[in-house]
Amino acid sequence: MLPYLLLFLLIIFVFVALVVMGLFSWQYFNTRGVAYFGRPLAERQRFKQKVARNGRFIRPLLRPLSGYMSNPNQFTITYDGVYAPANNCNHKSFTQAVHYTPQSNDLFVVTQMKCGTTWMQQLAYETLMHGQGDFSDAGHRHLYATSPWLESFNGVSVTAAPLIGENSTRLIKTHLPSSLCPYSPTAKYIYVTRHPASCYRSIVDFFHALSEPFTPSDDVLLDWFCSNQMWWASWPDHVAGFWQWSQTRPNVLFIHFEEMKHNLPAVIQQVASFLEVTLTEAELLQIGEKCSFDYMKAHEEQFEMMPPNFLASGDTFFKSGSLQRHESLAAADKHRILEFCSKKLAGSDYPFAQFYPDASDI
Numbered sequence: 001m002l003p004y005l006l007l008f009l010l011i012i013f014v015f016v017a018l019v020v021m022g023l024f025s026w027q028y029f030n031t032r033g034v035a036y037f038g039r040p041l042a043e044r045q046r047f048k049q050k051v052a053r054n055g056r057f058i059r060p061l062l063r064p065l066s067g068y069m070s071n072p073n074q075f076t077i078t079y080d081g082v083y084a085p086a087n088n089c090n091h092k093s094f095t096q097a098v099h100y101t102p103q104s105n106d107l108f109v110v111t112q113m114k115c116g117t118t119w120m121q122q123l124a125y126e127t128l129m130h131g132q133g134d135f136s137d138a139g140h141r142h143l144y145a146t147s148p149w150l151e152s153f154n155g156v157s158v159t160a161a162p163l164i165g166e167n168s169t170r171l172i173k174t175h176l177p178s179s180l181c182p183y184s185p186t187a188k189y190i191y192v193t194r195h196p197a198s199c200y201r202s203i204v205d206f207f208h209a210l211s212e213p214f215t216p217s218d219d220v221l222l223d224w225f226c227s228n229q230m231w232w233a234s235w236p237d238h239v240a241g242f243w244q245w246s247q248t249r250p251n252v253l254f255i256h257f258e259e260m261k262h263n264l265p266a267v268i269q270q271v272a273s274f275l276e277v278t279l280t281e282a283e284l285l286q287i288g289e290k291c292s293f294d295y296m297k298a299h300e301e302q303f304e305m306m307p308p309n310f311l312a313s314g315d316t317f318f319k320s321g322s323l324q325r326h327e328s329l330a331a332a333d334k335h336r337i338l339e340f341c342s343k344k345l346a347g348s349d350y351p352f353a354q355f356y357p358d359a360s361d362i
Contacts, residue, residue, distance in 0.1 A: 020061060023054050023310070031307035034156050037144040040137045041301060048308045055310035062311075063213055072207075072216055072224045076231070082180060083231050087309070088152045097151035097176060100158065102184035107275065108172045109147075110181060112238040113231060114202035115194040116257040118303050121147050121173055123260075123291045124190060127272050128165030130279065131286030135302035140164075143303050150174040150182075154307060165277070177233040178241025185251060190271065191242040194257035195356055196235045196341050197334045200225045211311045222333055226340040236344035236352075243350040256355060264288055338362050 030036060036044060075086040079094045102108070109124055111117040121143060126133045133140070140146040144155035146162055150172050156162075161170050174181060183189075194202075203225065207215045216224070228234055233241075246254035253274045260267045268287050272279050279287070289295055296303055306312075329337075342362045345352045353360035 020058055023058060027051060027054075027308075027310060031309075032153055034145050034160075036307040037142045037155055040141070044142075044301065051308040051310060051312075055312065058310045059213060072221065072231070073229055080180065081228075082177060082233055083229055084151065084175075085231055088149075088154055088306075090153060093153045094151050097174065098180050098182065100150060100182045102182050102187035103170065104184075104186040105163065105168055106170050106172055106184075106187040108150075108174055108181070108187065108189045110174050110176070110189055110191045110242060112193065112199065112233070112235055113175055114199050114206055116192040116260065117173060117175075118143065118305055119257075119260065119291065119296070120190060120192045120255070121171065122296060122303065123268060123271060123287070124171055124275070125164060126287040126290050127268060127275060127277055127279070128167070128169050128171070130165075130277070131283040131290065133290065135299070142301075144305070147171040147173055151176055167276070169275075175232040177238050178245055179233075183245075183249075185249070187251065188275065189242075189245070189249075189252045190274070191246065191252065191254050192257060192260075193235075193239050193242075193254075197329055197337045198257075199235060200333075200337055201329055209312060210306060210309070214311060218333075222336065226336060234340075234344060236341040236348070236350075240345055240348035240350050243348065247349065258355075264291060334358075335362070 030047065036047065039047065073083055076083045077086050077089055077091055077094060078084075079091065079098065084094060107124060107128075109117060109120045111120070122133075125143070125147065135142055135146070140162060146156065146164070148158045148161045148170075149155050150158065151174060158170070158172065161172075163169060164171055176182075181189075193199075200222070204218060204221055207221065224230055225235070228237075232238065242252070243254060246252040253271070255267060255270070265284060265288055268284060268291070269279070338356075338359045339362050342352060342359055
């Protein structure tokens, strides 16, 4: 009797494993490139609902593995010592990105992750479109059907990306560090950074939204953030590299997230001038409205940066838009982040304490 029971259980196990593998394959092929982001809104919503239903079946089956999968670098690729998540990048996409030849009509929005990337993409897009940008079924449909993520296989490819505005600009997102980011003096680059502790706090929220129940503990994420194994390089290395670019290359604009929060109209004007776009007062107001947190949260389905997956919690990626996310951290955790960044930036020209005065106490 026992052998038959074991055989039955084995058959059940194999059947469930095949079903799970089939569902992951289905998800993979329906989210790569513009397979998801290029769909009409109603189709994206139906697909997301189907993923959520399947996720409720899959997550309990995978939960026993959570202890083995809750390391940020458990599933990564590396390129020249730089780590990146394997659910967004592979060696082919990374290699193609590093060796991409920038064109004169390319505008790169560059950030370390969770430092205002989507916000600046929207700001640049609306500036190029004079406030008339249209992410709808009748227009550009979705941010990631419009703006390619250079090193990722998610979203529209560089070659298929629509050209935007009167100058036929290609709006490209990348997290590549300066050591790997393709450069041309004829292209334009906008770099955005954010208080490192706020960046870390947003990353924690991002992991919870994206990979429940496999989110690493806060201690693990803090160790990872304060290391050279963080995706796309550590915050201080990333910032220092592009600060150097901005000080020596006139086609590189360096902006702080905090500037955008304090005076968004001034940043819009700064970006417009950098892009050689002349805006009317009405266009400036329209862009400001479409770049507000309330507008972008209300239209989140136009800006979601990741296609749906079975492990996602269903939580929003637009959490609060707060300027002071770092204040929610434990004092010891914030001190550790600032100390790590201060030491890393000791040999850099980037005036860390000038932009973030709380670092001057370290």
